[in-house]
Amino acid sequence: MTGSPPAIEAVDVSRTYQLDGVSVEALRGVSLTVRPGDYVALVGPSGSGKSTLMHLLGGLDRPTGGRLVIGGRDVNALSPPEMATLRNETIGFVFQAFHLLPRTSAVENVALPLVYRGVSARQRRERAAAMLGRVGLGHRLDHRPNQMSGGEQQRVAIARALVTEPTVLLADEPTGNLDSVTGAAVLELLERLNAESGVALVMVTHDQEVAARAQRRITMRDGVVVADSAAHDRPLPVDHGRPETLVPAPSAEPRSVSGSGPGHPSGGSGGAAGATGRLPREPGPSHAGADTREPGRGEPEDGAT
Ligand code: ADP
Secondary structure (H helix, E strand, O other), X not given: OOOOOOOEEEEEEEEEEEEOOEEEEEEEEEEEEEOOOOEEEEEOOOOOOHHHHHHHHOOXXXXXXXXXXXXOEEHHHOOHHHHHHHHHHHEEXXXXXXXXXXXXXXXXXXXXXXXXXXXXXXXXXXXXXXXXXXXXXXXXXXXXXXXXXHHHHHHHHHHHHHOOOOOEEEEEOOOOOOOXXXXXXXXXXHHHHHHHHOOEXXXXXXXXXXXXXXXXXXXXEOOEEEEEOOHXXXXXXXXXXXXXXXXXXXXXXXXXXXXXXXXXXXXXXOOOOOOOOOOOOOOOOOOOOOOOOOOOOOOOOOOOO
């Protein structure tokens, strides 16, 4: 779908964290385009910047340099509530650890992001039930996650991520908590939904076999993209050189700001994930979409609900 406008476009994006008086350059000039229908595996060693990039692509955080356009909107021009709305409308998130509300039925978990769209209760249930049907759980609507297997829970999480019909689904190690057979089934489901609905799938994985299945593979190292199998779009950035990642800086910003993390990852379109500032791996308690806080950005702000 090279003719369609990009779902996400990052141009020379950087993200520097301030931590204990030092700057950590987590991203150092990343340029990439995610197009509708893409199927991208994001790979690279631990610490290479994958999570930071996912935060940015998901509109949970803003670049400290460069330009990031999500759904045609330049994130630097958006207020936090506008960012939350953009997330709700454009992005779905799936996490390794599911992050469902454990004592809330599957159908209510899936319907949750629609609350922030102002969809009526009856419509919410209908749409959530239909989405659960698409992931093979039409017979489990009123089961609670704590009554379900890991594979079923991940299907619920996928249904929740897609019920708002986002253009991009960001998945962080979606099979990482599952045994290989269940993981393969979940991967097949994601691939089918990507093919059927045209939602772009961007998936962090450490599993080479999983990565090999993607149409496109982006490899990161030390905060830059070192390989992109679709790089014909745009030349790879020159390596700006990396004298050292830690540079003294006057102010400190904690790595995970307690209680001021991403909040709900999609401002209502993702799961019940919460507030640790490390969205893909350790979302915290549920805020069910009302929270517009962004990682590493200090004070929470009122959000669009
Ligand atoms: P990956 O997901 O590939 O493991 P990350 O994006 O988590 O990589 O991290 C990239 C770099 O940024 C690492 O050096 C990491 O320690 C640092 N980093 C990530 N998040 C923060 C943060 N909130 N504050 C300070 N440093 C961070």
